Amino acid sequence: MTTSTGSPSAAPFRQRTLFRWIVLLTLLAWVFTAVVLAIGGRPVPARLRAVAPLIDGPWKFHVGDDSRWAGIPVDDASWETLDLSAPASSIDGDVGLPNYVSGWMAHDHYGYQGYAWYRRTLSIPEGDRAWDILGPTAVEDGYELFWNGDRLGGSGRLGDAPRVVGTRPMIFPLPADAAGTQEVIAVRVFMQPGSAVGPASGGIHMAPTLAPRPESQALFHIQWWRTVAGYIVEVVEPLAMIMVIVLASALRQRSSHQSFIAVVCALRSCFPPSSGSTTRSSPGRICSVFRRIHG
Numbered sequence: 001m002t003t004s005t006g007s008p009s010a011a012p013f014r015q016r017t018l019f020r021w022i023v024l025l026t027l028l029a030w031v032f033t034a035v036v037l038a039i040g041g042r043p044v045p046a047r048l049r050a051v052a053p054l055i056d057g058p059w060k061f062h063v064g065d066d067s068r069w070a071g072i073p074v075d076d077a078s079w080e081t082l083d084l085s086a087p088a089s090s091i092d093g094d095v096g097l098p099n100y101v102s103g104w105m106a107h108d109h110y111g112y113q114g115y116a117w118y119r120r121t122l123s124i125p126e127g128d129r130a131w132d133i134l135g136p137t138a139v140e141d142g143y144e145l146f147w148n149g150d151r152l153g154g155s156g157r158l159g160d161a162p163r164v165v166g167t168r169p170m171i172f173p174l175p176a177d178a179a180g181t182q183e184v185i186a187v188r189v190f191m192q193p194g195s196a197v198g199p200a201s202g203g204i205h206m207a208p209t210l211a212p213r214p215e216s217q218a219l220f221h222i223q224w225w226r227t228v229a230g231y232i233v234e235v236v237e238p239l240a241m242i243m244v245i246v247l248a249s250a251l252r253q254r255s256s257h258q259s260f261i262a263v264v265c266a267l268r269s270c271f272p273p274s275s276g277s278t279t280r281s282s283p284g285r286i287c288s289v290f291r292r293i294h295g
Contacts, residue, residue: 043098044222052211052219054099055122055133055185056085061104065115070186071149076119082107084207092205097138097226103202113195115158116203118187122210126180132216135170137223138205139189145172145208146186154188162190169223171216 044052060079068074086099104116124131135145135155142156142164152172156164189203211219 044219048215048219048222052134052209052215054084054207054209055120056083056099056207058083058120060119061107061116062119063104063109063112063114063116065117065188069117069119070146070151070188072184074119079119080107082118084204086206092138097206099206100138101205101207102200103140103205105197105202106200109202110199111197112202113191113193113197116189116191118189118204120185121182122185123182124174124178124180124210125212129179129212130176131174131178131210131212133172133174133185134209134211134216134220134223135167135172136187136204136206136208137167137169137227139167140202140205141192141195142167142190143204144188146188147172147174147178148183149186156190158188158190162192164190164192169220169227171220 058081060076061082062069062076062079069076082104084101086101089098090100091098092100104112133145133147133152135153136143139155142154142158142162144154144158145152152174153170155167155170156162158164185208187204187208191202195201209216209219
């Protein structure tokens with residue numbers, strides 16, 4: 001009695017099917033990423049930025065935590081001054097957000113983790129328009145925003161047992177009578193102890209924005225697209241690497257020729273490491289994996 005082992009062509013057929021699925025999923029990931037980047041990677045239109053300026057420039061800064069620092073009658077003359085104006089074409093090295101500035105560790109507070117406060121006065125243009133503040137989209141690690149001592153909202157839960165889960169775009173309506181006044185904006189920031197630190201870590205990395213309605217809503221949507229686009233790139237890159245590694249393993253016998261490996265390794269020239277990066281790009285790591293797989 002003999003046992004059927006299946007058609008001799010079954011294994012090559014399964015390999016071809018796996019290859020087609022990997023290629024299809026990779027192409028779909030590339031197309032999806034390209035669409036999101038095309039939308040999220042666009043600069044803020046000049047007409048929109050003209051009426052919705054960043055609240056950058058000098059801010060008063062103090063490490064520590066005191067709820068009274070949110071209010072108007074605070075003597076902050078002895079506080080430090082931090083400039084939240086970003087250099088031209090400055091972006092973060094994580095998801096590519098623009099207008100990125102160094103944190104408090106670049107200003108004589110290296111290693112400090114915990115609470116700190118930012119304060120400044122802000123003049124609201126006169127007129128009958130309603131105004132919003134768009135919160136900073138890059139903060140380590142959570143924050144609360146105050147207007148004349150009143151809490152407008154924030155990212156994370158601060159207090160005796162802080163809980164922070166990452167910063168996202170947020171929009172805070174100002175009081176209806178804010179137009180034509182000069183008020184105090186304060187931001188209470190908390191950096192989680194034990195977080196990874198670098199020479200530019202800590203606090204606010206992107207200034208808030210003052211915007212009238214409805215332009216504030218348009219800018220809010222742009223911020224969300226930009227944030228989503230950045231994180232999609234972070235997710236797609238390792239997934240693409242995994243797909244190619246699976247493909248290399250599945251086609252090991254057929255892909256052992258040096259010419260095939262050379263094509264894969266050529267991807268390194270298409271995806272150089274980021275400026276200032278000390279790590280190799282994903283294609284570079286793929287190339288190394290291919291060499292280990294195929295000897």
